[in-house]
Amino acid sequence: MLELDDVTVTFPGATAVDRVGLRVEEGSVLAVLGPSGCGKSTLLRAVAGLEPISSGSIRWRGRDLAGVATHERGFALMFQDGQLFAQASVADNIGYPLRLRGQGRRQRAGRVAELLELVGLGGYADRRPATLSGGEQQRVALARSLAADPALLLLDEPLSSLDRSLRDRLAGDLREILTTTGTTALLVTHDHDEAFTVADRMAVMLDGRIAQEGDAVEVWRQPVSREVASFVGYDTILEPTSTERRSWLPTASPGVAGRGPGADPASSVVALRRSALRVDPEGELRGVVRRVVTVSDALHLEVDVEGVGRMPALAADRGPEVGDDVRLTVDPRGVAHLPE
Numbered sequence: 001m002l003e004l005d006d007v008t009v010t011f012p013g014a015t016a017v018d019r020v021g022l023r024v025e026e027g028s029v030l031a032v033l034g035p036s037g038c039g040k041s042t043l044l045r046a047v048a049g050l051e052p053i054s055s056g057s058i059r060w061r062g063r064d065l066a067g068v069a070t071h072e073r074g075f076a077l078m079f080q081d082g083q084l085f086a087q088a089s090v091a092d093n094i095g096y097p098l099r100l101r102g103q104g105r106r107q108r109a110g111r112v113a114e115l116l117e118l119v120g121l122g123g124y125a126d127r128r129p130a131t132l133s134g135g136e137q138q139r140v141a142l143a144r145s146l147a148a149d150p151a152l153l154l155l156d157e158p159l160s161s162l163d164r165s166l167r168d169r170l171a172g173d174l175r176e177i178l179t180t181t182g183t184t185a186l187l188v189t190h191d192h193d194e195a196f197t198v199a200d201r202m203a204v205m206l207d208g209r210i211a212q213e214g215d216a217v218e219v220w221r222q223p224v225s226r227e228v229a230s231f232v233g234y235d236t237i238l239e240p241t242s243t244e245r246r247s248w249l250p251t252a253s254p255g256v257a258g259r260g261p262g263a264d265p266a267s268s269v270v271a272l273r274r275s276a277l278r279v280d281p282e283g284e285l286r287g288v289v290r291r292v293v294t295v296s297d298a299l300h301l302e303v304d305v306e307g308v309g310r311m312p313a314l315a316a317d318r319g320p321e322v323g324d325d326v327r328l329t330v331d332p333r334g335v336a337h338l339p340e
């Protein structure tokens, strides 16, 4: 198990990592999800031994890593820029960790070929990194980091330079590879989908601190604060009210952090995703469409909802136009009741 306790990293004038406590069980994948500048890369670098910690402790399999050099930690690292050897072929780049372990050329070639197929670069073995696109280089780096079957894999936005469809595919592949090989991994990313696809557990990092940690689905469905809710995609926050009717909102389900079952939505802070409100002729809410934006598979609307105010909503394609009266239905999966 990887154990971080009260880990703090300071730079002159800034605390990049602020008393972070985390656990990564062996064989599991934890994603630290946070916006740019929240300190997640610094945290990962500290685990790798590339950044000294000001206080706290980092332990791997019970051993305190203070004073243990990066190469002695036995972790594989993959950072945003891949860091390939420019003069070496793709195959030699991927096989490098195996060469360090004393594996012979023939043995390496088999494993390298397997890894190239895995990352979708079959046939690229003899190319030089400079002749590859950024995404291809990143895939070579991923293959190299997996080559030596590391006990702990540290990934810093490993897929962020890839286009969306490739990223989705590779994220799924990465998940599968990590699961089947039982690799323990710590992934830092700002990309929700990447975190969600690859990880079992998620820690949301804001301003140097872990704002929430838990099962990925739980963090998604039950954010513990306005800040976490807003970062994981809830774009509307409704403050408690004594005047407004909120019978249209679902009541909190049992077990929701800090809220008993059946708590009155009017007395809660409620967060809604855009997908919480959908145009539906049978819907209970009424409103007038104020804005329509077409995205790939849906229409994003802004609707002046009677008795509530302006709210984001979704419609199927070829839906309503600006000025239309619409009815809206509420999808409880897009609604979270926040603790006080």
Ligand SMILES: Nc1ncnc2c1ncn2[C@@H]1O[C@H](COP(=O)(O)OP(=O)(O)OP(=O)(O)O)[C@@H](O)[C@H]1O
Pocket: 011, 012, 014, 015, 016, 034, 035, 036, 037, 038, 039, 040, 041, 042, 043, 190
């Ligand atoms: N060597 C350094 N010296 C001073 N400040 C630094 C240094 N490295 C990082 N920082 C600061 O620490 C904070 C956290 O940086 P970090 O790179 O960890 O963020 P991040 O969440 O990984 O962001 P991104 O996703 O943009 O890479 C930032 O405010 C950054 O400016």
